[in-house]
Amino acid sequence: MSSLCRLVQRGLLSVRPSCRLFPGQLDVFRAALTVRTASSPSSVNLMYDVFDGKGESTPLVFLHGLFGSKSNFHSIAKSLVQRTGRKVLTVDARNHGNSPHTPELTYEAMASDLKHLLGQLHIDKCVLIGHSMGGKTAMTIALTQPSLVERLVVVDISPAQSTTRTNFRYYIQAMQEMKISSDIPRSTARRMAEDQLRARVKEHSVRQFLLTNLVEQNGHYTWRVNLEAIAAHLEEIMSFPSFNTVYNGPTLFLGGASSAYISSDDYPEIQRLFPSADIQYIPDASHWIHADKPLDFISSIISFLQS
Structure with missing residues (x-):
């Protein structure tokens, strides 16, 4: 041939x-x-959802975290459309949600994917809002393609190493070891999966979050995230590329007060790469700020857009 x-x-x-x-x-x-x-x-063709606003202002683009999907921000997106009139996009990263699987999972690759998507949609400039892994992807885009980013919101993550703060390796192992019978009701499959995750994933909220990735394919239950790629690139995902460039646009680092992902040790690096950055914390919020305190999260975004 x-x-x-x-x-x-x-x-x-x-x-x-x-x-x-x-x-x-x-x-x-x-x-x-x-x-x-x-x-x-x-680059791969990312799956996305559009919530169309009537206004002409720059669209908001949401990037989810590790093991997340575009649906994580659906209720937030609907509220922001109503309150700001802006178009809002929520995007599935490669190897997540309904986007294609690929062996590569680096911030450079994920940034390239989003640049490709924005080009396809004829979006010349956007407000990027990224949580955790999505926040690092958003920072990468802002530092390499600043003309695409009108404003930047980084949610509960910093441009620093975060390996020591996570249990993701245990989550991956538990998900890889899961065995579920075929041709059973989804509710039964979900209970079986949670029972098997419980040994390594102690927090109920984290188990529920991981279980959003449980899908049925031809009568068999499996994970829609690419566990092999995530496991192979976990150290890179927990780290952050080295940059000598800066992003001078308006930037908000929004942390959860009960989370350790943005600490005072990170401030010098944040200020070096993002000289215009403002750092704020939402009280009584964990790493998943948008789930813990959605109204406070939305208010912080709107205040930042108006500043």
């Missing part, structure tokens, strides 16, 4: 049955093909 046929089979190339290439056109075709195949692995 020729290399061109293989590319057609893999969906990297589409051809019309009536299309013919003459010798003089073949070199141009091969050059275009080289560009296409070289760029294909760098």
Whole structure:
């Protein structure tokens, strides 16, 4: 089989049955093909939901955290559309939700995915709001593509190493070890899954969060997140790329007062990379601020947009 046929089979190339290439056109075709195949692995087509506002202001784009999905911000998005009139997008990262699975899971790759999506949607500038892993993706975009970001909100994460503060390795192991019978009701499958997670995942709220990823496929229950890719890249996800650039746009770091993810030790690095950053905390909120204190979270976002 020729290399061109293989590319057609893999969906990297589409051809019309009536299309013919003459010798003089073949070199141009091969050059275009080289560009296409070289760029294909760098970004994936992300799944997203749009909540359309009537206003003309810059749209808000929400990026979820590790093991999350675009649905995490649906109620927040609806409220913000009503209160600000802005269009709001919630996006599934690669290897999460309904977005494609890929072996690579780095902040550079996830930033490339979002840049690709914004280009597809003809969004020249947005307000980026990212939680945890999504916050690090948002910071990466702001530091590498500042013209795309009108304002930046980083939710309960900082541009610092966070490996020592998490139990994600245990969560992954528990999810990988899970075994559930086929062809049983979803409610029964969910109970079985929670029982098996309980040994390694002590917090009820975290178990419920992880269980949002339990899906049924052809009678079998599985996880919709790509556990292999997450496990392979966990150290990179907990870390943050090294940057010598800065983002000078308006920036809000919004932490949970009961969370340790944004500490005073992180302030110098935050100020170095984001000179215009304001750091605020929401009382009695954990790492999942938007779930713990949705009204306070929404109010903080609106105040920041109006500042």
